[in-house]
Amino acid sequence: MADALERIRGKAEQVDVALLRNGLSPRLDGIDGSHVHLLAGLADELPPLVVHRSTMRVVDGLHRLAAARTRGQRQVPVVYFDGTSEEAFVLAVRLNATHGKALRVKDRAAAVRRILDTYPDWSDRWIASVCGVAPRTVAKARQDSADTGQRLGTRIGRDGRRHPLSVEEGRRTAEQIMREEPSASLREVARRAGVSVGTALDVRRRMLGGEPELVSHTAGAARPVAAQRVAADAGQLSVRRIRAQLGWLVQEPALRYTDQGRALLRLVSATLAFLEQSDSMEGVAPVHCRHSLDAVARACASGWLDFADQFGEEKTPSRSG
Incomplete structure (x- = not known):
């Protein structure tokens, strides 16, 4: 689901309080x-209410609406949300959990259960961020419920992308896509x-x-410690193989004898x-630099x-005698 906050439409407009309904509050x-x-x-003038346009139910601002009725106001400022009723409830939880009168523990727990029932494939972190x-x-809560998302093998994260519950399953899927569709880019496979x-x-x-792939081909099986060591050794081996490929590229006249080619070789080197x-560099940076280095x-x-994607899926040619 796209960011619900971006679907609160237009400027505030005055709406008759008699037209507004309850029903979405967590x-x-x-x-x-x-x-x-x-x-x-x-x-002071209070912020406008957020209202689900198709049902006229209040998404955020029930206490402000009640206060307006107490003062005898006939109209209140409103901004509209366009979406389904399920999406409107998620937005109601999100807004009520972050401002105004705080939601109690039992309100948040009930909201978690309701969102899990509606969106079982959402990740724990995403639902947690909505409910506070x-x-x-x-x-x-997922363990205590009949969670169909547990059987899907993937969850949708806060980035809107679907992620596998296990790295092994994701790697197997990526390998299968690459074998069946060799022209697919890395970003598409990912x-x-x-x-x-x-x-x-x-x-x-x-x-x-x-x-050979180092992931277990038994669903749910954990990677043994020995396999983790092999993975580290294989990573070093890959670097050595790439170094050999670079040695071949350095001898290529189209790169060696042009300014741009030499610049590219220097960058790659x-x-x-x-x-x-890289392993020996991990402890070099002080803590206050790590966020910037990460970025x-x-x-x-x-x-x-992005540069590699320009060359498609063709294998790097090996050096011929």
Whole structure:
């Protein structure tokens, strides 16, 4: 679902209070009379209500509506939300959990259960961010409910993308897509398999290098410690193989004897030199620099992947005698 906040349409307009209905509030005990009395006595103009356009039910602002009726107002300012009733409830929870009168623990718990019933494939973190609870609270509620999302093998995260519940399943799917559709780009494979582009790249490297996949082909099986060590060794081996490919590229006249070709070779060489030393660099940066380094590293990785996608799925030619 697209960000619901972006579907609150238009400028505020005055609407007759008699046309507005209750029914979307996540507050189990309804309206708090003391809070209504407090709002009714405020001299400042209150923010507009958020209303589900198709049903005229209040998404956010029931206490403000009650305060307006207490003051005898015939109209109140309203902005509209366009979407389904289920989406409107999620928005109601999100708005009520972040401002105004705080939702109680039981209100949040009930909202978690209702959203789980409606959207079982949403991730624990996404639902937790909507309801203002910890992800472990959602996970516990999911275990206690008849969760069909548990059987789907994937969950939709806050980024709107579908992610596998296990890395192994995502890697197997990525490998299958690459074998069946060799022209698919890394980004397309990653999107469809529900894995990161980096994971898709690693799967491709193993396929091109003739290396066996290190994931278990038994659903739900955990990767043994020995396999983790093999994965680390294989990563170093891949770097050595890439170094050999770079040695071949350095001898290529189209690159070696042009300014742009030499610049490209220098960039590739510097990147590969970093890969060979990256493990020893982890503790170099102080804590206050790590966020910026993370952003820079990810941007560089994304740039290289965009560059690699220009060449399609063709294998790098091996050097012939």
